[in-house]
Amino acid sequence: MDNLLRPFLGRQITRERRLFNYRLSRARLVVECAFGILSSQWRMFRRVITTSPEVTELCVKAACVLHNFLRRKTIGRTSRTPVE
Template identity: 40%
Template sequence: YKLLEDNCLQIPFDKPLPGCRNPVPYLIVADAAFSLKRYMMKPYPFKGLTDSQAIFNYLLSRARRIVGNSFGILANKFRILLGKINLSADKTRGITLACCALHNFLLSESHLYQSDIAKLVDKEVPPSGLRQQGGNHPSATAMEIREKFQNYFNDVGAVEWQNNMV
């Protein structure tokens, strides 16, 4: 967490979203328990939402579910990912990338692996031990970034079915 806060994790530079000119940061999608940060998006508070805020919240929640399901599938096959890995960041990165590469290889080469994955898709992932970090007073920059994403998802980045979901 400290490395993330101190901007020491080699996260790529800000980049424009498709169809936009102004760059926005890469993000971690989070739920309401986490603080809104420049690098961490959380939903708008659920009271008195505008339609565009409700759409943003829905799409953010959908992204979180997809990431959670994907990680759950990977972690249930490669159990080392279920707990804390007490190795250096480089070795942990290597292990994670090896798990991803092995998963992709097995997915493309093994019908048995594919059927095992289908059984895991709706399985719950055990909590990872993550907890709320920091206070709950977001910076003006973090709120501005969330608003940029909200505007994007309600304009250039809108999908035709999103209004039916809120």
């Protein structure tokens, strides 16, 4: 596919290609960690999503927005002392 990045293969690759492979690997880890966090909170990410790519994209975006909203609410609540 034209829109997927693959690491360069081989042992004797240039410094620039090794740097590209490293950065690609780090980016993949960030995405995997993000989906790990989302799947721990949202059940829909624990199985195959059987909708169209457009609907799947909207679901992922909505889950990210909800996750950020809930984190802000939780962080704001834990930093204050309870009012009696």
